[in-house]
Amino acid sequence: MAGMDHAKMPGMAPASPAPQAGGAMAGMDHSTMPGMSQDGMAGMAPAGAADPFYAPGSGLAPHAADGGKFLSYADLRALHPRYALRPPTREIEIRLTGNMERYIWSIDGVKYEDAEPIVLHYGERVRFKFVNETMMTHPMHLHGMWSILDNGSGQWNPVKHTVSVPPGTTLYTETEVDAPGRWAFHCHLLYHMGAGMFREVRVVGGPQSAALPVTPVQGE
Ligand SMILES: [Cu+2]
Numbered sequence: 001m002a003g004m005d006h007a008k009m010p011g012m013a014p015a016s017p018a019p020q021a022g023g024a025m026a027g028m029d030h031s032t033m034p035g036m037s038q039d040g041m042a043g044m045a046p047a048g049a050a051d052p053f054y055a056p057g058s059g060l061a062p063h064a065a066d067g068g069k070f071l072s073y074a075d076l077r078a079l080h081p082r083y084a085l086r087p088p089t090r091e092i093e094i095r096l097t098g099n100m101e102r103y104i105w106s107i108d109g110v111k112y113e114d115a116e117p118i119v120l121h122y123g124e125r126v127r128f129k130f131v132n133e134t135m136m137t138h139p140m141h142l143h144g145m146w147s148i149l150d151n152g153s154g155q156w157n158p159v160k161h162t163v164s165v166p167p168g169t170t171l172y173t174e175t176e177v178d179a180p181g182r183w184a185f186h187c188h189l190l191y192h193m194g195a196g197m198f199r200e201v202r203v204v205g206g207p208q209s210a211a212l213p214v215t216p217v218q219g220e
Contacts, residue, residue: 055166111196
């Protein structure tokens with residue numbers, strides 16, 4: 001549950017550079033993150049590397065005021081792998097686009113009503129590259145299938161319904177395409193969805209026509 005709460009945090013404080021009380025120190029710490037491994041609070045981030053799930057300028061930083069650490073997606077691990085790890089069959093880039101002032105929200109610069117469905121084939125494993133070109137977090141939600149967030153944990157990458165993409169960042173998910181049909185795929189800020197940050201994902205084929213087997217490790 002803590003992870004879910006965290007997933008909503010960036011949306012609660014969109015890209016505000018103004019530190020809150022107690023947050024100023026965290027912001028300063030953030031600017032010196034390459035040195036953070038010296039204090040033993042670096043978590044799972046490699047020494048000298050910034051946590052990729054914190055957006056620069058978001059006001060969020062790995063350090064809490066009391067010497068603790070705010071958790072990020074980098075801290076999530078699956079208890080049990082849901083699917084066998086295998087290379088993706090292809091990559092699809094999803095650019096999250098929009099204009100806050102004009103209140104335009106879209107994917108790849110095209111709003112839903114003008115867009116073609118994203119066609120996936122049953123049995124493939126698709127890697128999604130999310131590029132957030134906007135100044136807001138977008139919690140992207142794919143119906144029908146799981147989104148496996150690549151946070152560097154390999155077989156133990158967390159499996160999620162919704163993946164929040166912080167402003168100005170790029171992250172990757174993978175989906176085992178194991179559910180035929182037509183599925184909604186959208187930002188879960190409903191006013192963004194309503195404005196057009198939405199796609200139909202159409203899964204063609206089925207178990208009989210699958211070119212590649214889907215290999216679940218653990219059932220529901
Ligand atoms: Cu959004």
